Amino acid sequence: MARLTTLHDAVSELVHDGDTVALEGFTHLIPVAAGHEIIRQRRRDLTLVRMTPDIVYDQLIGAGCARKLIFSWGGNPGVGSLHRFRDAVQHAWPEPLELEEHSHAGMANRYVAGASGLPFAVLRGYIGTDLPKVTTTIAPITCPFTGERLTAVPALNPDVTIVHAQRADRRGNVQLWGLLGVQKEAVLAARRAIVTVEEIVDELTPMPGAIVLPSWAITAVAEVPGGAHPSYAQGFSERDNDYYAAWDGIGRDRDAFIVWLDQHVRTGRDA
Template sequence: MRTQPAEITSLADAVKDLVHDGDTVALEGFTHLIPVAAGQEIIRQRKRDLTLVRMTPDIVYDQLIGAGCARKLIFSWGGNPGVGSLHRFREAVQTHELEIEEHSHAGMANRYVAAASHLPFAILRGYNGTSLPEHTDTIKPITCPFTGEQLTAVPALDLDVGIIHAQQADRKGNVQLWGQTGVQKETVLGAKRSLVTVEEIVDELEPKPNAVVLPRWVVTRVAHVPGGAKPSYAQDYYERDNQAYKAWDAISKDRERFAAWMETL
């Protein structure tokens, strides 16, 4: 267990040091606190051959895929929420430039939990009666040794890097996030290396109702990135930019417009 404070560095340095070509990387956040700035820094640094993991890949994953960063995507749902398709993602699949591994939400959540718990796999009932096991090699039947019931096993996610966004960190590297959270805690706990971008560095964390606190010894790097979740929202800091999601549909649909957007990073 690490006892030293998590290192606080710039976003550029954190991505340079933590994310390597060929890594398996998760950028997690559910509806809000999506680590968009970190994803765009990965694009700027031209990381390649990544296996990207996320329960609900949205526009930042469309950007990563369109920029050529990804070799494979492990996910359970993908889309531009409230708008429609992810066009760079769609084209990469249709042209066989991107390998996909599809799970249910429950399957992905259980894979994160297994990794965070240092277990080799998770067991659930959720895939019984579905066709996903016919298409995804990482879904296997397993028999309960106590009851004989047929269940399903999914392997723990083998994450090289887990990246999340949070509201606050203190100067020692302890992190606090609150509001609607997903598998951010499990992403950090289950990864070999972790990066948390935050809205604010404070002298001391003040307890919040139902907040998630990640102690400094489970976090590798912290980067101060105000607005790092935009255009998603960060509770108590800023609201979701719905127009940005709508605008992305037209940008990602057209190759030339996407290339022009890339030049703005």
């Protein structure tokens, strides 16, 4: 059952060096504050997992937290490339970065398999692409019923999944709504789960289109208002487009990045 705690204590207890860690959220409800707490606690050798890794993964990679990235598409949405990501791949700075690339559908199906207790998922999406040539976790499979040639991908079961949501009740049930990604599947697939929320309330109020992550699926809940910034949390905050634009210049330069990291993350004062 989920327990209410602080973000510092949740990361300290549940995120370990060498873990496979998924921070999920799609455009909306991205758990940026949790990523910064991982940086502050200087976790190392992490395998980072995410559909569409954006600037918080650029920051984690640049801070030396990551050994490997399992992903589908990576970039600064609406702006361009992730320059700390690029520097790690091209120049091994600050650490070499191993890549495992999938399609969006492949990543989503891997989480679903993990959440379902299955060893792998099967889909058509990789047929005719070059990804199977460079990604060892994509394998051909023949349907035993029709003989159709398909593709299998292994289940994803992160050691820790971290998501951000709008609210939780005092029993640790979490409610989120708006533009959703694979948060539910990523939480259910994980061995441990941390959720940061905008607010903790006595009772969850029904919302159109909302989903509820039950307390039994979550390890820890931390109240972190603004924990998705610069992404947005529907009903609580707007997307900070200026932040994404400014990140391009900061991320391009190693020295500028280190100054930003020291001033805005390592001091405990989130950007």
